[in-house]
Amino acid sequence: MATPESGATLESVASAAGVSRQTVSNVLNAPERVAPETRERVEQAIRALRYRPNRSARSLRTRMSNLLGYCVQPAAAGNLNPVLDRFVHAVTESAAEHGFHVLLFTAPAGSAGLDRYAELLAQRAVDGFVLADTVVADPRPGWLTEQGVPFVAFGRSWSGPDRGRWVDVDGAAGMTEAVEHLHALGHRRIAFIGWPEGSGVGDDRVAGYTAACLRLGLDPRIVRAEGGAGTGRALAGTLLDGPEPPTALVCVSDESAYGALRALADRGLRPGEDVAVVGFDDTPAARLPGVDLTSLSQPIEQIGREVVQMLLGLLGVVELPPGPEHRLLRPTLAVRASSRPAGPAPAAPTEA
Amino acid sequence: MATPESGATLESVASAAGVSRQTVSNVLNAPERVAPETRERVEQAIRALRYRPNRSARSLRTRMSNLLGYCVQPAAAGNLNPVLDRFVHAVTESAAEHGFHVLLFTAPAGSAGLDRYAELLAQRAVDGFVLADTVVADPRPGWLTEQGVPFVAFGRSWSGPDRGRWVDVDGAAGMTEAVEHLHALGHRRIAFIGWPEGSGVGDDRVAGYTAACLRLGLDPRIVRAEGGAGTGRALAGTLLDGPEPPTALVCVSDESAYGALRALADRGLRPGEDVAVVGFDDTPAARLPGVDLTSLSQPIEQIGREVVQMLLGLLGVVELPPGPEHRLLRPTLAVRASSRPAGPAPAAPTEA
DNA sequence: AACCCGCTTTTGATCGTTCAACACGTCAAG
């Protein structure tokens, strides 16, 4: 009696409470159908036996696993951006509020990986998918839509028709805000360090930059190349060494921005004072002392919550939010020393 | 017929192949019991119908969910170390090789979170747990051992008796290697920047440093304080400004090391030439151009694989590796410019 | 008295799989 040993079933709870299986089930799934007095008795028995419904049995009958599939990609070697940590945590937490859990799996990129999705579906191991790391021409949204599988993506489909629901960061709006911020600080020659065209995310960000420049009457100046920090350093270098060097650099990512900061250091220029630098992603390294990079911070946690909300809506677990099928969330600009004259150091915000 | 609609069951496969349920089941779970000819016929039917066994039904009967529980902690705000990304990926991939998946959940830290573990067990949602982020006086290993629940931890239990199996990084060995590396470069005044005593991980690392110093006939010199990069900067500063300043700094983490690098920059000292710096964790930022921090790289992927191997061993899925209950894996030293005179730049290893 | 109604509870069937036991033919040992 003292050790329930994890062996309680509906049946055992029922007999302990002197009712039938179904009544116990109703106490859990439709309490309003049970007379208050009976309910109380059953709940006592449940507590006494530490009963929890067996998930497999429930899944078998209801044809719902209460699991959301999430594919973990191998972390790119030099990736500074620990999105998985934050996004997955937010998703997991939101899902838990409705009795759902996250099931991780791996799959090769591209359409070769669709098999894994198909397998999980055939096994009825998951009720739907959370997609992340969506890329240009990602085959998953289209395929899942065809199959009628519920899913929500973090990141829009960058090519072809928009299949399915997604939540994404408004990179363009973020970059616009960055340009406005720099403009307000007095900068007039603001250049953009970006990726080659066709990357979706990169195009979105540069579009916001361009739009802001045009609206403020500035000349857009864009340099692009494949790569990370090394590339950013090189691109920034050519800009700084060229004619009419920019006084501010807006970078498509924090990685490029670190390269740009390095290019400044190479030339003895002080970030924030001689040349301002802004990045995108607000990676943890941005707030290291001596880096203090101004950057656009993505509302990852909120995205996770909204993705889950949408997905559970599709599954009929919660009411589907009435809004549109897509949500664009604005990043927020974390202003640090790299875009601000040093001044009397406003109460060291570098570390908590 | 053309669209299997994900509705195939054992029964339907059986009738398609002209055999009974159980024979189909045997083809999947004990092929040697089925005559080759029959097997072939069944396998054809399985392929034709795209049949996959329903996981819930199988779990219900076998009392195995084929899921490993993993608790995701909220990522600390300034955490530079995307271990989760890599570790979880490795775990997921290894588990998949044996038909297992990873189930994520969240739980409050400390013994308050044990409820979540208990709940998953009572629901029979998982077969065992992978623990990470183990801390000093972590209640989980003891509790899980008491309950007889299979689990393997990434990280030893730092206090009390060693309950259960674990795999960990040999921080002491890593630090010893760092000191030897610096000694070989000619450094004789090597100081250690660490955390306050009692952190487990930190104590392990400082022990390796001290041991190496004594063996090499060097004076151990240890400074400690709570915190990250800001702290590292301050501690390094006092060392550099003091009498007999060290020529090399071994840091308990990359974060401290970034602080130390900053302290060097504050004083116009060049890393690798004037003062060497070594960190621990090999965080992505370590290989940024202009950072080039020498650091100890943890074999995260291998740890993930070994953890899964052990856990599946405990579950009886694979043969339990005969070795001891614990495994200590050596980190490897990634030598970069911060502990090497600049020289003629040996084929830019900063970025792939 | 017969009927119906709404509320509560119970009963049988079912989800898809594996376990345990057994049926059947064959073949070697006693």
Add this chain to the structure above:
DNA sequence: CTTGACGTGTTGAACGATCAAAAGCGGGTT
């Protein structure tokens, strides 16, 4: 010729929950 073992395949009974439908039961209507 019996016996037991083996190889192959079948059948009934679980696993623990939910669904659908029916049953018990006071009370009011006709």
